[in-house]
Amino acid sequence: MKPVLALFVFVDACGWEIIKDHPFARTHAPVRRKLTSVFGFSSACIPSILSGRWPVSHRNWCYFVFDPVNSPFRFLRHLRWLPRALTSRRFFRHRLSKLLKVHLKFRGYFDLYNIPFEFISLFDFSEKKNPLQPGGLNVGPNIFDHLQERGIPYHVSDPTRTERQSLDALLTEITAEKIDFAWLYWPDLDGVLHRVGNLSPEVPAKLAAYEPWLDELMTRAREHYGEVKLTIFSDHGMANCDTLLDLRARIEPLGLRMGVDYAVVYDSTMGRFWFFNNRARELVTASLLEVAGGRILPDAELEKLGTLFPDRYFGELIFLTDEGVLIVPSHMGERPIRAMHGYHPDAPHSYASLLTNYDAVPAHITAIPHVYELMTTQAEQAFKANGRPRQRSQ
Numbered sequence: 001m002k003p004v005l006a007l008f009v010f011v012d013a014c015g016w017e018i019i020k021d022h023p024f025a026r027t028h029a030p031v032r033r034k035l036t037s038v039f040g041f042s043s044a045c046i047p048s049i050l051s052g053r054w055p056v057s058h059r060n061w062c063y064f065v066f067d068p069v070n071s072p073f074r075f076l077r078h079l080r081w082l083p084r085a086l087t088s089r090r091f092f093r094h095r096l097s098k099l100l101k102v103h104l105k106f107r108g109y110f111d112l113y114n115i116p117f118e119f120i121s122l123f124d125f126s127e128k129k130n131p132l133q134p135g136g137l138n139v140g141p142n143i144f145d146h147l148q149e150r151g152i153p154y155h156v157s158d159p160t161r162t163e164r165q166s167l168d169a170l171l172t173e174i175t176a177e178k179i180d181f182a183w184l185y186w187p188d189l190d191g192v193l194h195r196v197g198n199l200s201p202e203v204p205a206k207l208a209a210y211e212p213w214l215d216e217l218m219t220r221a222r223e224h225y226g227e228v229k230l231t232i233f234s235d236h237g238m239a240n241c242d243t244l245l246d247l248r249a250r251i252e253p254l255g256l257r258m259g260v261d262y263a264v265v266y267d268s269t270m271g272r273f274w275f276f277n278n279r280a281r282e283l284v285t286a287s288l289l290e291v292a293g294g295r296i297l298p299d300a301e302l303e304k305l306g307t308l309f310p311d312r313y314f315g316e317l318i319f320l321t322d323e324g325v326l327i328v329p330s331h332m333g334e335r336p337i338r339a340m341h342g343y344h345p346d347a348p349h350s351y352a353s354l355l356t357n358y359d360a361v362p363a364h365i366t367a368i369p370h371v372y373e374l375m376t377t378q379a380e381q382a383f384k385a386n387g388r389p390r391q392r393s394q
């Protein structure tokens, strides 16, 4: 039996609006708080949680960036001759993404999504490493670098495993009493919400399915640790998409040439633009000012959100849609999906949640990057209480 386990359970997209009136995890983690998210998708939110920093500092924000010089995708241009009926198919792109991930030695999550092969050589992919590993962020350390440096024994899930496999892997480590700190990764609620929306009965059903797993986890943890400090948390919520916006149809008639006059990545909720002449900048800006359902984010606002990059690496102009407005078609998807995140952090469904089995959450823990402070503090406490890990005999 060891004295303390710091147990962190990440439930992707378990937003405040989704659980505020739902008894999810109340028996194990009755203390609840709403957290402000970080502007961006999970590609921005998870690195922010893992580092206690905002995107401008760790530089993990949106996946695709205009960077033809460093583009690893040049050879894919040849695929532009294949029929669109094939190359826009999810199945085809999914298989190709898997092959490319191995070929390009990307260690994080990788998907080609819906970027046309005609333009793919203009772009680089900004998450080449696995953020859930030491050295996994583009700039600076994450919690796993910190734990490694301090010599604190920890467990983190392998995101390529299923949720049940990740739970089993953690249960094994808990039984062996090897660790002081654990980070369990449960990503599947996000997929359910994208598919069915936040009002479907499938959502409470998925939450209910986590309960016996949490029972199992806490029972096992208490058998091996005197005190288990449990923190369940998320990165963002999920808004239903009831309005579709064909942003591309507003830009293409301007007659500007992609890669010559301008470049754009259409994310699901954002259009990120780069300009190569003033005419393109003026035409696109004027056109976006006329678009209902979204707005250009001023620099002052981007700065407040921690997403104003001095080198404009992720785009010179950021157009963001209002909550519930989905850009379709986009470079993320050809077809609509029921719900999305990546809206303004002030939008009602953007808020994340923090559920704990301890009261002493400091008042200044109000945004998802603050979870980092809870992680480091509790890892230190557990490490101190548990003593140095025993050296393994040969």
Ligand SMILES: [Zn+2]
Pocket: 013, 042, 190, 191, 194, 341
């Ligand atoms: Zn998602």
